[in-house]
Amino acid sequence: MSRKLKRSIALAGVVAMASLGLAACGGADDKAGSADSNSNEKVEIEYLHRLDNADDAVKVQTIVDKWNKENPNIKVTPKKFDGKAQELIKKVQTDTDAKNAPCLYQAGYADLAELYVKGLVQDVSKYATQYKDKYLPGPFDSMAVDGKYLGLPQDTGPLVYFYNKAEFDKLGLKVPTTWEEFTTTAKAAAEKGKYIVAYEGDEGAQIFSAMTAAAGGQWFGVEGDAWKVDTTDEGSASVAALWQKLLDEKSAKVVGRWADEWAPAVQKGEIIGTIGAAWEAPLIAGDAPDQSGQWAIAQLPGGASGPDGGSGVVVSKTCEHPEQAMKFNAWFNEQVDDLASQGLVVAAKATPKAPDYAKFYGGQDVIKEFTTANTNMKPFTFPPSWSVPQGYLSGEGGAAAGDGTMKVADVFKNSGDQLKDALKKLNLEVK
Structure with missing residues (x-):
């Protein structure tokens, strides 16, 4: 070549x-x-x-x-x-x-x-x-x-924040506008058996990369004739630290987004909030139809978003x-x-x-909310062989961070190392 x-x-x-x-x-x-x-x-x-x-x-x-x-x-x-x-x-x-x-x-x-x-x-x-x-x-x-x-x-x-407004009101909680407020609110809710966020290992690649973009990080890029791979930059480190804190303090419900346990946890009022892609809006509505009118959609803390799908x-x-x-x-x-x-x-x-599922979100102008997230969405570069780190982050790596056998930051680093090897197999130069 x-x-x-x-x-x-x-x-x-x-x-x-x-x-x-x-x-x-x-x-x-x-x-x-x-x-x-x-x-x-x-x-x-x-x-x-x-x-x-x-x-x-x-x-x-x-x-x-x-x-x-x-x-x-x-x-x-x-x-x-x-x-x-x-x-x-x-x-x-x-x-x-x-x-x-x-x-x-x-x-x-x-x-x-x-x-x-x-x-x-x-x-x-x-x-x-x-x-x-x-x-x-x-x-x-x-x-x-x-x-x-x-x-x-x-x-x-674009990533947005879905939350059960009725449950937030019962607990006297406000929607966090900063990530510091987010971890504090998550801990307060968890102490009462409620979770304002879920750690979804099977969505690790999408959530981690999108949140890294929102934080201003960039895992992949091209410098000259070589690919630059860095899953430990400042933005990445902040996202890894956030999730590690939530996991260490047991403030996030550890459950796969596509696991059978997800919908029942929402229906029981255990999961009262989640970070997810805008396209999940009708799916969440379908998970708990009895909660129609109780949920709402907000921007991520800090206002920036990243691409999930x-x-x-x-x-x-x-x-x-x-x-x-x-x-x-x-x-x-x-x-x-x-x-x-x-x-x-x-x-x-x-x-x-306005789509029919907007009724689930109390008649909120969901299209306007998604447009705002789209406008504030920061870019993320996807390289050839993205499927390699993607499979690891949403598979073995994501699961290991969730069960505590590996730190989130180490999962990030491992995914970068795997991508470097995959790019080299394509005869591409890597920095």
Whole structure:
């Protein structure tokens, strides 16, 4: 691998950020997706997604049916993937090798560099740029890697604070506005058997990285021709210390976000607050429907936020109809009211109406709260092979910090060491 190509791949990850106000770097030409399609040709497009199909959400099939009725020459078939995001990437890789990957598939901003390096997507810049004005600039440019746009953005995932206002009022607690207040309030609540925050080991990668971004930290970056990896900078250290204090003082409920124990803990009034991505709003509402009207949403202490999730829809390397696929892609991601019902914080500029789940939050203007978090969201760089530290932070490492067998700061350091090794295996230079 040439030094020039190494640098090109290294730079790829820099622009794969779930943030606002980031521009893509320039890159080499790519022949993939460069041929124009006959727009009158009847084609079939498959769209693989991980969107919610909850009872109170507009079903993806319902949205697609509207498209198919109005666009008989471009028939779209949606298929839901119920596995984890990392498993979806493995499926797409297998399907790509067999040359039968879906034309469109959902991909997190954090995964784009890896998808690009593995050759699982194609350059659709000539089509994407036609729709640029329809999207917020940050999410739009987050779909570019090495100067090539791989698809269009669908949603963002800024961290916010969810809390049971009724329970806070009963305990005489106020929503913390600083992290110092947060730990003090958490300790006071825990002494009464209530938890204003949960330590979610299975969401470690997302929560830790997003909170680090909010704290002004940055784990990964590029200096010259080399990747710089540092999971121990000032912002990282402050986040690690915060969680360590909460764990040491037993002020946080240790429970997996996706564990069977989560919802019952909320229903019993044991968990009365949690730090989570904006897209979790309808999920929390579904966890404890009997508490409708009691909960509310606030900004994180300090006001800054970081990216937890957020995704776009990319065009697969084997898609034979990129132009038509992108027409549907643009249309689908502009169905903001329907997507908001799914719990998405849309990347399109159009403002959706208040979703039904807003009733759970006392009729609060949840869209306004999410917009504020989006505005205050700080960037985080996702490198190639992000799946390696991600798996550790949300797996073995996250669990070890939760059960007290490892310090949070050590988990951070180990994740950085693992990423360095993974980047070296890609023949990338590492500082």
